[in-house]
Amino acid sequence: MLNHLIFTKKVETKPTRNFMFTDFSSENKWLSLRLASFSAGYDKRFIPFFYDAFGFLDEAKNGFLNMPERDTTPLINTCIQRAHELSHCNLMFSGGVDSTFLLACFKAAQVPVQLYNYCPSGIRLLPELKKFVENNFNITYIDKFQDISKLKHVYMGSLCDSLFFSTHRLVGEKTCKRIVNSDGSIDFLHEFHKLPFIPLQDMMLHKFTFDQIELVLSYAAYLNVPLNDNIHIARFIDWISCLPKYMCQASWGYFVGMDSFFNTQKFINISFTQYWESNYNEHHDKKILREFIADTLGTDFGVKKNYT
Known part of the structure; x- marks a missing residue:
């Protein structure tokens, strides 16, 4: 079992990335895109927008948000x-x-x-x-x-x-069915399924190198968020890797x-x-x-x- 490492990488916030010059070939896909593939929210149509908005994971990619800070404002x-x-x-x-x-x-x-x-x-x-x-x-x-x-x-x-109001889930834990009502309006039926807990490092084992696995785990440690069940893992993955997709999807x-x-x-x-x-x-x-x-x-x- 791999342990969390406290990661001290300096994060610099830079302007939004230019997608026009991004190489999407399989061997060059960035780390956060592969991490996003574990999410039920993953959709190939939005591949350019599955990246770490905070610039922590992907050395060559620019974050456009600052690392989150504590804020108790209602x-x-x-x-x-x-x-x-x-x-x-x-x-x-x-x-x-x-x-x-x-x-x-x-x-x-x-x-x-x-x-x-x-x-x-x-x-x-x-x-x-x-x-x-x-x-x-x-x-x-x-x-x-x-x-x-x-x-x-x-x-x-x-x-x-x-x-x-997150309903983020891992692949297999959440399904969505599009329904067209008699009046022409559209509804979406979401169904949730319980799957056995698999540690995030085990999910990554065959798709990531050990250094990459440690980097992802160190990210969770840096944010001080738990990865002790599927729901926490899904929240972590969607929040750091899928956030740009949710920003642009609508x-x-x-x-x-x-x-x-x-x-x-x-x-x-x-x-x-x-x-x-x-x-x-x-x-x-x-x-x-x-x-x-x-x-x-x-x-x-x-x-x-x-x-x-």
Whole structure:
């Protein structure tokens, strides 16, 4: 059994990497990409974005985030401050719990925001929520993709799940089935399966050199996070190797050029400090968000997770 080593590598934060000149050949794939392959969130379509955002693992790759620091600031307070910073921005509003929570943040901050609802198949907002939004905010309904691509300074609620309400699992522990409902809306059915615990170093044994295995274990020791069960291992892998993928997935999957409301170092720090154990909850109702929506907007409108 390999032991954790305290690793003292100096981490320098550098500008975001240039993917145009990256060699993706199998013999040159970086360490964090191979580590990401253990995650149920691994998707070959996003290979350029499976890398260590903190620049610890891959010597030749640049991190774009600083190593996380302890931050006990309440999440809600930070979100309201973020809304102040993004005053007058454009917000993609789907009517799900995340985007409705952001709506409540702008309301609490008392700053203007322009809402856009992309509805190529017709408006699908809950009737009560739709009425409230139209009476209290500026909202534009768009049914053409090209009209969305013209917008600037656009933010989404992406990253909320990955940072604060994680359901990260290892390959084989989580499956996802896409369901198209009779009304044309899309749902995703997640199923969780328990697998025997296998130490991370054993998972890496046939894909990594011993020096690489020790480097990965030293990373967990450096962060002082446990690797004592599958859930902790999945959180560690997804947080360090898949975070760039989660940052870009929603915007890439829908509209290029959009950013996450939560894409700041402070939210990273809060996630690391306060929400590392959130991966133990398989089915999150996001109570803290729903309560804030109800307190700020008068009701939570029955909002739920919404992938569309």
